[in-house]
Amino acid sequence: DGLRGRVYEISLADLQNDDDQTYRKIRLRCDDIQGKNCLTNFHGMDFTSDKIRSLVKKWQSLIECSVDVKTTDGYLLRMFCIGFTKKRPNQHKKTAYAQTAQGRALRKTMCDIMTKEAS
Numbered sequence: 001d002g003l004r005g006r007v008y009e010i011s012l013a014d015l016q017n018d019d020d021q022t023y024r025k026i027r028l029r030c031d032d033i034q035g036k037n038c039l040t041n042f043h044g045m046d047f048t049s050d051k052i053r054s055l056v057k058k059w060q061s062l063i064e065c066s067v068d069v070k071t072t073d074g075y076l077l078r079m080f081c082i083g084f085t086k087k088r089p090n091q092h093k094k095t096a097y098a099q100t101a102q103g104r105a106l107r108k109t110m111c112d113i114m115t116k117e118a119s
Contacts, residue, residue: 023051061098069118
């Protein structure tokens, strides 16, 4: 009974026997216990800190977005998205920063796509 409600964190690579997914951490919450088995439910997903740090680079803009979405089966999800600007193929300038209005438009597009895909 002490295991019920406990949250376990495991790598997706361990769950699927796929070494390409080692940077994804899945959190599972124990909902019920049947004998020696714990019945778990999805509680969250995250990236490892080294993967996030490898994505962030200098001389580019980082655009983050979060949205609360109610899925078709009644679950409420809080989804986060992260995006980066990149240099154009023929760009000579060192930096690839986004203007404030561009970041706002990208953030709105990201939120719309997440809402559409999740619901």
